[in-house]
Amino acid sequence: MIKTRLKKISQPIQDELEDFNDIYKKSIRSTVGLVDLVAKYIIRQKGKKIRPLLVLLSAKIAGGITERSYRGAVLVELLHTATLVHDDVVDNAEKRRGAWSINAIFKNKVAVLMGDYLLSRGLMIAVDGKDFDFLGVITNTVKRMSEGELLQIQKTRKLDIDEETYFKVISDKTASLLETCCEIGALSATDNTEYHSAMKQFGHAIGIAFQIKDDILDYEGTLQLMGKPVGGDIKEKKITLPLIFSLNKVTDKEASRIRRIIKEGSKKHDVKEVINFVRENGGIEYAIEKAKYYSDKAKDALKLLPDSQSKVALEALVDFVIDRKN
Numbered sequence: 162m163i164k165t166r167l168k169k170i171s172q173p174i175q176d177e178l179e180d181f182n183d184i185y186k187k188s189i190r191s192t193v194g195l196v197d198l199v200a201k202y203i204i205r206q207k208g209k210k211i212r213p214l215l216v217l218l219s220a221k222i223a224g225g226i227t228e229r230s231y232r233g234a235v236l237v238e239l240l241h242t243a244t245l246v247h248d249d250v251v252d253n254a255e256k257r258r259g260a261w262s263i264n265a266i267f268k269n270k271v272a273v274l275m276g277d278y279l280l281s282r283g284l285m286i287a288v289d290g291k292d293f294d295f296l297g298v299i300t301n302t303v304k305r306m307s308e309g310e311l312l313q314i315q316k317t318r319k320l321d322i323d324e325e326t327y328f329k330v331i332s333d334k335t336a337s338l339l340e341t342c343c344e345i346g347a348l349s350a351t352d353n354t355e356y357h358s359a360m361k362q363f364g365h366a367i368g369i370a371f372q373i374k375d376d377i378l379d380y381e382g383t384l385q386l387m388g389k390p391v392g393g394d395i396k397e398k399k400i401t402l403p404l405i406f407s408l409n410k411v412t413d414k415e416a417s418r419i420r421r422i423i424k425e426g427s428k429k430h431d432v433k434e435v436i437n438f439v440r441e442n443g444g445i446e447y448a449i450e451k452a453k454y455y456s457d458k459a460k461d462a463l464k465l466l467p468d469s470q471s472k473v474a475l476e477a478l479v480d481f482v483i484d485r486k487n
Contacts, residue, residue, distance in 0.1 A: 163485065167209060170477045173470040174217045177226050181213050181234050188235050188282060199267055199275050203242060206260055212237045212342045214478070215364065219346025222463075222471040223356045229349035232290045236299060237342050239283030244306060244338075246276040252397075294348055302341045309333030313399065320420050322400045324409075328369070335375075336368025359465040363475070366459035371482045373452040376401035378487065380436050380445055392432035398423055402451060403444030404435070410442045456483045 171178055189200040213234035220230035248254070249262040250272045256262060264272035280303075287295045313330045316322040322330070343364030347357045379394045380403050394401055400408075400423070408416045419438055422431050439445060459479045463472055 163209070163487065166477075166481055167211075167214075170474050170481060171214055171218075173474050174214070174221055174226070177217050177221075177231075178210070178214065181217065181231055184231050185213070185235050185238055188239065188286060189279065191278070195267075195271065196275070196278060199263060199271065202263070202266070203246075203275075203279075206258070208258070210238070211478075212241050212338065215339060215342035215367075216346040216349075218471050218475050218478070219343040219360045219364075220350040222466050222469055222475065223347040223353070223360060224350035227349050229290065229292060229295075230346060232286055232292055233295055233342075233345035233349050236283040236287050236292075236295060237338065237345065239279045239286075240299060240303070241338060243276040243279035243283075246272050246279065250276075295345055298341055298344055298348070302337045305333040305337040309335075309337070316400070317398050320398065320400060320424060322405065324402070324405050327400075327402055327405055331369060331372040332365070335372040336365050339368035339371065340364035355465060359462050363459050363462035366455045366462060367479055367482055370452045370455040370459065370479070373402055373448055373455065374482060374485065377403060377445055377448050377452065380439055392436055395423060395432050395435050402448045403439045405444075406447040407439045407442035407444035452483055456480070 168175075186204055189203065191197045191200060216234040216237055217226055217230060220226045220233075245257065246263050249257060250264045250269050253264075254262050255265040262272070263275060267275070284296065284299070287293075287299070309330050309332070312326070313322075313334065316326060316330070340361055341364065343360040344357060347353075347360040351357075376394065379391060379401065381391075395404075404419075408419060411419075419435060422435060456479045460476055463475055466472055
């Protein structure tokens with residue numbers, strides 16, 4: 162179902178996506194045997210490829226796909242893959258979407274170095290193509306993603322994250338990369354700064370909506386659909402929007418009790434109690450409203466761009482982000 166919807170959304174750039182896949186595979190190959198072995202394993206993991214899809218659709222809607230568009234798409238996909246590889250090391254994760262993680266197979270040292278390799282390959286592709294505007298955008302994104310992750314770690318230790326801080330975290334940690342995809346796509350296609358700005362706004366809004374939906378699914382998804390246990394954020398002591406809203410609705414005493422369960426609990430019934438608490442206090446409904454608000458903002462940002470198949474596809478992608486079940 163998900164693959165079918167994404168295939169339909171990507172219809173206006175189907176041929177270009179196939180070209181991207183070929184370029185991407187070549188970009189991560191290496192003459193070093195171990196690097197090439199890990200690279201081949203990464204290529205076999207077939208993700209949704211939402212980020213290159215965003216780059217290419219943003220380029221097409223803003224003026225047309227160019228050689229620079231492909232380099233931009235490869236750059237963001239390499240950065241995204243590098244962060245996933247590093248995240249699995251940080252989280253000590255053995256699996257990602259049902260497949261063994263790099264660190265589980267090749268151990269942490271190889272995984273960390275492979276993440277570094279992927280990032281450096283992306284930067285070198287931009288340098289070789291003299292895409293210095295891309296480098297300015299992407300280096301700021303790496304900084305924001307790192308700061309967002311560290312801010313979340315800091316707040317997780319104290320369990321004191323509020324709504325303002327939550328949006329700061331997800332803006333930097335998640336939305337910044339989708340924002341970058343859309344901005345780089347527009348930069349590769351046109352000199353029109355209004356288009357650059359509109360696509361950047363679109364990427365930011367869809368990125369926020371994407372992460373809020375992810376956080377909702379942690380409370381209402383299923384293991385079969387998610388590919389990871391429901392309540393994973395609770396086990397990792399991450400306080401996200403549905404829980405933040407619910408904690409603000411109850412007495413200080415009740416909020417302290419829930420925080421204590423999160424801090425000390427690791428049993429299945431502890432997680433279930435927190436999930437039920439959020440459901441009973443309207444946390445999921447509130448988060449859905451916020452996700453809808455940002456999805457509407459994303460569609461509003463596209464109004465400046467000319468009507469086209471690519472515009473319809475981007476609007477459909479917004480709906481996909483909100484409606485998805487994993």
